[in-house]
Amino acid sequence: MKFNTKTIHGGQENIDPAYHSVMPPIYQTSTFKQEKIGQHPEFAYARSGNPTRAALEKSLASLENGTYGLAFGSGLAAIDAILKLLKPGDEVLCTNDLYGGSYRLFTKIYEDFGIKFRFVGMSDASKIGSFVNESTKLIWIETPTNPMMNIIDVAAVAQIAKRNKLLLAVDNTFATPYLQQPLDLGADIVMHSATKYLGGHSDVVMGALVVKDKALADRLYFIQNASGAVPGPQDCFLTLRGIKTLHVRMQRHCENGKAVAHFLKSHPKVDKVYWPGFEDHPNHNICSKQMTGYGGMVSFTTKTGARESAVQLVERLKVFTLAESLGGVESLAGHPATMTHASIPKEEREKTGIVDSLIRLSVGIEDIDDLIDDLKQALA
Numbered sequence: 340m341k342f343n344t345k346t347i348h349g350g351q352e353n354i355d356p357a358y359h360s361v362m363p364p365i366y367q368t369s370t371f372k373q374e375k376i377g378q379h380p381e382f383a384y385a386r387s388g389n390p391t392r393a394a395l396e397k398s399l400a401s402l403e404n405g406t407y408g409l410a411f412g413s414g415l416a417a418i419d420a421i422l423k424l425l426k427p428g429d430e431v432l433c434t435n436d437l438y439g440g441s442y443r444l445f446t447k448i449y450e451d452f453g454i455k456f457r458f459v460g461m462s463d464a465s466k467i468g469s470f471v472n473e474s475t476k477l478i479w480i481e482t483p484t485n486p487m488m489n490i491i492d493v494a495a496v497a498q499i500a501k502r503n504k505l506l507l508a509v510d511n512t513f514a515t516p517y518l519q520q521p522l523d524l525g526a527d528i529v530m531h532s533a534t535k536y537l538g539g540h541s542d543v544v545m546g547a548l549v550v551k552d553k554a555l556a557d558r559l560y561f562i563q564n565a566s567g568a569v570p571g572p573q574d575c576f577l578t579l580r581g582i583k584t585l586h587v588r589m590q591r592h593c594e595n596g597k598a599v600a601h602f603l604k605s606h607p608k609v610d611k612v613y614w615p616g617f618e619d620h621p622n623h624n625i626c627s628k629q630m631t632g633y634g635g636m637v638s639f640t641t642k643t644g645a646r647e648s649a650v651q652l653v654e655r656l657k658v659f660t661l662a663e664s665l666g667g668v669e670s671l672a673g674h675p676a677t678m679t680h681a682s683i684p685k686e687e688r689e690k691t692g693i694v695d696s697l698i699r700l701s702v703g704i705e706d707i708d709d710l711i712d713d714l715k716q717a718l719a
């Protein structure tokens with residue numbers, strides 16, 4: 340099955356044996372009647388499993404070319420489950436430019452449990468090997484990174500992980516499986532904040548993991564059930580509904596993202612534009628090799644470099660909404676230094692380029708003329 344068919348049908352055979360509904364029913368129940376003691380029905384208690392969630396989990400597995408999907412109450416709950424594979428003393432090698440909430444979870448929660456995190460630049464994958472030691476257990480990457488749009492060579496990192504018997508987890512939130520399929524590139528775990536493009540309509544908070552390996556899936560399922568950060572059936576339904584149009588939305592996100600990136604690059608008041616589709620992007624070739632498009636996320640700085648001018652610009656936008664988050668049908672604008680990345684100390688932030696004048700756009704699927712006009716008036 341091709342990807343554009345999988346978004347609609349992947350893993351959705353026989354989702355409603357009772358009435359053959361085309362969309363899975365929302366099983367708003369916490370428990371299921373058991374006929375006899377000692378029988379183990381497929382669904383017994385809704386933390387352990389719910390048919391609506393199962394339909395979503397099968398869809399997720401299909402989209403990422405995995406065998407097992409797991410849905411969580413948020414993207415961070417999904418990351419949290421991965422970290423619970425580790426033990427005190429273990430080390431995680433992670434990108435130095437990552438989602439602020441991931442950084443906070445790593446440094447403010449899991450460091451207290453004795454897990455060590457090393458943040459290193461990974462734009463040049465050949466340098467990663469030198470940071471591996473006998474305590475390293477997991478490599479954590481995000482590509483494209485948030486908000487600097489750095490690209491990491493997933494296949495190259497996967498080789499280093501395999502050679503050293505480490506797990507490789509990829510936060511695929513920005514790319515989505517429409518543009519990039521990390522399991523095919525050798526990753527062990529794909530993670531999503533399905534709150535973003537997969538859900539796609541800014542109406543649900545949801546996380547996901549997809550893996551191929553049965554033993555790893557069993558362990559993660561054990562953690563999902565034992566820790567309990569599961570999503571409710573209504574949210575699973577909404578995410579599944581969002582996924583049905585992922586391919587058409589992503590196609591438009593890519594077109595609009597490209598137009599916005601080129602417009603900004605040609606504007607006299609704009610300084611740097613971060614978008615991996617530019618040929619002078621440092622890892623443009625790797626991006627073109629591992630992704631089938633460049634996505635709808637664009638970051639830029641203004642020439643004044645001042646925090647005030649960035650803040651004013653974002654506040655003047657009318658079609659772009661000033662808001663956290665990304666990946667919905669509507670265009671959003673954010674100021675990473677005070678919003679999504681405020682939990683990262685200023686010195687750490689600036690080392691990776693998240694300066695006070697940086698603005699991040701999640702380019703939606705509105706008419707491109709309206710988006711460009713909006714940016715024009717805000718920059719003027």
Ligand SMILES: *Cc1c(COP(=O)(O)O)cnc(C)c1O
Binds near residue numbers: 531
């Ligand atoms: C939003 C986001 C997360 C966290 O997901 P939530 O659903 O908000 O918990 C993780 N990684 C990236 C790249 C994100 O954009």
